[in-house]
Amino acid sequence: MGNRILVVGTYDTKNDELAYIAEVIRRQGGEVVTMDVSVLGDPKVPVDLSKHEVVAAAGTTIGAIVAAEDENVAMQAMARGAATLAARLHSEGRFDGVLALGGSMGTDLALDLCAALPLGVPKYVVSTVSFSPMIPPERLAPDIQMILWAGGLYGLNPVCKASLSQAAGAVLGAARAVEPPSRDRPLIGMTSFGKTVLRYMVGLKPALEARGYDLAVFHATGMGGRAFEELAAQGAFAAVMDFAPQEVGNHLFGSAISAGPDRMTAAGRKGVPQIVSIGCYDLVDLVGWHPIPPWLADRPAHAHNRLLTSVVQTAEERRELARVIAGKLASAEGPVVFLLPTQGGNEWDRPGGPLHDAAALAAFVDELRRGVPPNVRLVELDAHINDPDFTDAALSVVDEWIASGVLPQP
Structure with missing residues (x-):
């Protein structure tokens, strides 16, 4: 004691x-x-x-x-x-x-x-x-x-x-x-938001645990991303599933809900295997009780609660974000797989959804295809990030890495 x-x-x-x-x-x-x-x-x-x-x-x-x-x-x-x-x-x-x-x-x-x-x-x-x-x-x-x-x-x-x-x-x-973190089983770190907008962790958690891994899911609202990056830098993760990179865009476009300029870099510096995707990439989160800045005031927006409001990025902003993400991944010392679900990255952006913008999504996909660095394997999926096909693709990468020795055998 x-x-x-x-x-x-x-x-x-x-x-x-x-x-x-x-x-x-x-x-x-x-x-x-x-x-x-x-x-x-x-x-x-x-x-x-x-x-x-x-x-x-x-x-x-x-x-x-x-x-x-x-x-x-x-x-x-x-x-x-x-x-x-x-x-x-x-x-x-x-x-x-x-x-x-x-x-x-x-x-x-x-x-x-x-x-x-x-x-x-x-x-x-x-x-x-x-x-x-x-x-x-x-x-x-x-x-x-x-x-x-x-x-x-x-x-x-x-x-x-x-x-x-x-x-x-x-x-x-x-x-x-206190029960300090146990190292009895390999740990995978994941970024996400709640189940109303991103759902992949619901299927991935039991599947990964059945394979002998523990899963820690970090709420990508600034502080969660900071904790995720710090633990990645400490070598706490056997691999990361960085599926919600929204904090990168938040920082890029001046939101106070930021994980800082080094978001999406610690795992790469440490050589930790990464599977990356686009959960809520298209949104800029703002402090809900602050006035929306004038330059964002005419955007489609979702008031999640009194603390958090999300506004939609334009096509050109998404192109800029794709270049920034590609640049961060280019310096990774370990293997990187980018899972790109071309039908969208959050529940609100599905066709018919309140934040759907097909042209802006196409612009992001195009820019990412152009700029993906040689060290990153891009896997395009004709699916939405919340579809079972996305979960299956992520597990396929995990199984491949286990078989090849990239991931430790639990």
């Missing part, structure tokens, strides 16, 4: 708050490992991991970063050191979960530290800027948890104790309850 919690903060200015967190964890039967990330001051009581150990892990000294006379430079050095040291200590089994406390400076550091730890390590950040738009999504670890440090800017009080005690109990409970 995981009981040891790494508690991180500036012990020169936040000692009382950090000591209170440690007290709550210990009252619940947990153990605490303390890490000081102060720069100028010293902690009131000894800590397990001093600021000097932290900054040494970044390859510098407290004296050197103080001499720079720039608090941003200093805290970035502490962030590098804290992330490096935490990753090493976790690999040595020194702690089971982490709780970091801070304002904007401490949060900046905490995001780097949490990103350095594997999926499945409980990561809690208590911050005065939790949920703020100043925190870019790409800085968030896939399983990070945040709680607003309400009323906590200066000193302990009844309001902030409510936040601190919740976080202390939450991280300890998570460390005790």
Whole structure:
């Protein structure tokens, strides 16, 4: 049972708050490992991991970063050191979960530290800027948890104790309850959306499990794509079925619902076998409660809910997207099969559907045929992505790869 919690903060200015967190964890039967990330001051009581150990892990000294006379430079050095040291200590089994406390400076550091730890390590950040738009999504670890440090800017009080005690109990409970990802069976990563629009995972999941593989399906709405890319970069997947590349288009056309510029690249860099397709490629997702930008206002649109609205790309935009996707796949180090269902890529774009545009689909197909790189095998299907023929084609590639040794035999 995981009981040891790494508690991180500036012990020169936040000692009382950090000591209170440690007290709550210990009252619940947990153990605490303390890490000081102060720069100028010293902690009131000894800590397990001093600021000097932290900054040494970044390859510098407290004296050197103080001499720079720039608090941003200093805290970035502490962030590098804290992330490096935490990753090493976790690999040595020194702690089971982490709780970091801070304002904007401490949060900046905490995001780097949490990103350095594997999926499945409980990561809690208590911050005065939790949920703020100043925190870019790409800085968030896939399983990070945040709680607003309400009323906590200066000193302990009844309001902030409510936040601190919740976080202390939450991280300890998570460390005790978590079931880290198992590597007993090879794992396939897949991107998709819900069954109302994309349905291939319904047939593929049991079929892949029957073949001895586990399947993890990532909701391709920005954060899901980031998690997918991070795990691919870590080598967590035996193969990927990147069937919903919409986040590539979202980023290309300026949507806030983005997985960043590196979407659809991590598996290729790692040499992971990829089967790729066109789920919802034709849509740009927008934040539902934001006004639709004027240049998109006259497009056919689907309001999925109050959080999400999808607008349709033009034929020329789809050609541009096809070129971008082809360019990303061109650098892949492993085998790539592109399954191209020429009848459409989501349930709304079927003939007679509300977002159907046959000419724009034909433009995308034409551009992809022209630009598919030599390292990618293009397989055209006279089918829709939600048809059984698509599922059968994907399984055919998997079976071929198992037989040839590209995929491990479970």
